[in-house]
Amino acid sequence: MQRWIMHVDMDAFFASIEQRDQPELRGKPVIVGGCGLRGVVATASYEARRFGVHSAMPSQEARRRCPHGIFLPCNHRYYAKVSRQIRQIMQDFSPLIEPLSLDEAFLDVTGMEWLYPDPVVIAKQIKGRIQSELGLTASAGLAPNKFLAKVASDLRKPDGLVVVRPEEAAAFLAPLPISRLWGVGAATAKVLADHDITTIGQLAGTGLSRLEAWLGHSAVELKQLAAGQDNRPVVAEHTPKSVGNEETFEHDIYDVDEIETQLLRLAVQVAWRLRLLGLAGRTVTVKLRWRSFRTITRSRTLTEATCLEKVIYDTAKELVQAAMTSEGVRLLGITVSNLTSGSGQCSLFELDAQKQLAVAQAVDKLRAKFGGEIVSRGRLLPHKTPQ
Ligand code: TTP
Ligand code: MG
Numbered sequence: 001m002q003r004w005i006m007h008v009d010m011d012a013f014f015a016s017i018e019q020r021d022q023p024e025l026r027g028k029p030v031i032v033g034g035c036g037l038r039g040v041v042a043t044a045s046y047e048a049r050r051f052g053v054h055s056a057m058p059s060q061e062a063r064r065r066c067p068h069g070i071f072l073p074c075n076h077r078y079y080a081k082v083s084r085q086i087r088q089i090m091q092d093f094s095p096l097i098e099p100l101s102l103d104e105a106f107l108d109v110t111g112m113e114w115l116y117p118d119p120v121v122i123a124k125q126i127k128g129r130i131q132s133e134l135g136l137t138a139s140a141g142l143a144p145n146k147f148l149a150k151v152a153s154d155l156r157k158p159d160g161l162v163v164v165r166p167e168e169a170a171a172f173l174a175p176l177p178i179s180r181l182w183g184v185g186a187a188t189a190k191v192l193a194d195h196d197i198t199t200i201g202q203l204a205g206t207g208l209s210r211l212e213a214w215l216g217h218s219a220v221e222l223k224q225l226a227a228g229q230d231n232r233p234v235v236a237e238h239t240p241k242s243v244g245n246e247e248t249f250e251h252d253i254y255d256v257d258e259i260e261t262q263l264l265r266l267a268v269q270v271a272w273r274l275r276l277l278g279l280a281g282r283t284v285t286v287k288l289r290w291r292s293f294r295t296i297t298r299s300r301t302l303t304e305a306t307c308l309e310k311v312i313y314d315t316a317k318e319l320v321q322a323a324m325t326s327e328g329v330r331l332l333g334i335t336v337s338n339l340t341s342g343s344g345q346c347s348l349f350e351l352d353a354q355k356q357l358a359v360a361q362a363v364d365k366l367r368a369k370f371g372g373e374i375v376s377r378g379r380l381l382p383h384k385t386p387q
Contacts, residue, residue: 002144003108004109004143005106005107005110006109006122006142006149007106008090008138009103010137011137012045013043013102014032014035014042015030015031015048016045016137017078018072028047029069029070030047030070031043031053031070032044033071033073040059041053041057042055043055048062048066052065053069079102086138089126090107094109094276095273096236098237106234123142123161124161126138139153139156140160143164143169144164144228146230147228147230148230149164151173169227174201175201176200178198178203180200184222195214201226204223208223240339241339242281243274244335245334246331247266247332248330252330260317262332263316264309266333268313274339280339281305281307282302282340283302284300284302284319284334285299286320290325290328291329298322300315300318301338306336
């Protein structure tokens, strides 16, 4: 299965938060300093960067370059809070998130074709929600692996979105300077420059034995990166104790058929999340909230752990049927807990043919119920998601 990795990096993060909160600072050179080492710039707004101010520059030097700059102290705790809000938006799109810093994370969005026509739609929606809900811009790269995604997110800052499809990887990298390759510092760059190699394309076109003679062991990895190959997985920060989704409806639902349709849609989401994490669970819990706000949960523990929408849906349906009343339903949720590592069986990459068939059938059924376009339009995602 084609892997899709997204790298998201906020633009001028600390400075953008200050400009968001104090509109009079917008369009002005804002320099945030004093986050760690005293007297060093943490970040500068893009307006200030035009004067040559950048992160880690001594503040004195920044004042010299940009005398009319607006220097602000660092409010690290507050920026960390905004960072958590960003993470929450990301969690609506993938359970597999690897944060690298307050303003940067990798997301594995592999397998989203069940929910979206194209992974680019996910990238646009994540950027869109960060903008509309938090008033901040992010730059994103979407590519078949971490290395390409990270390079891509940095290319069109600010507010960029760069997509690298597998067949475009070599052409995408070729003109870029070798300093973009992970592991190429000043010393390696100098050795390569001495042999007239300054771009990634030139490095990719150089024989491994020559590179090994100049650079030793690191040549193999550099050559792979230069060819756009990188197999490192996105490693989630925490393994969840449960995987679930719930939805509050705009209008209370009375129709049993409609309730089952919503359950199926939740089951598809939960199963997909489980498989993305390589997990399976034995306990299926449904949550029901009625018009009167009375809320119940009902659980069943299966004999075998599952990551399949059909099993999750069938179990949830029985639980809901047993609990139904004539009152309208306000909220429905499905959670799978009692999780075990799927030992490969529930990995997106190793679903055997029979399981794939079950998945496809469940999605077909969903399509039949919702009409052909529902699954591919991303309406399976939480209701706040813009179309
Ligand atoms: P970066 O993502 O490196 O920078 P940025 O978000 O400010 O700008 P860009 O648009 O180029 O991504 O770092 C994120 C935040 O981390 C940054 O806003 C401030 C903080 N930071 C420091 O405190 N010191 C540093 O040396 C760097 C590089 C960042
Ligand atoms: Mg950033």
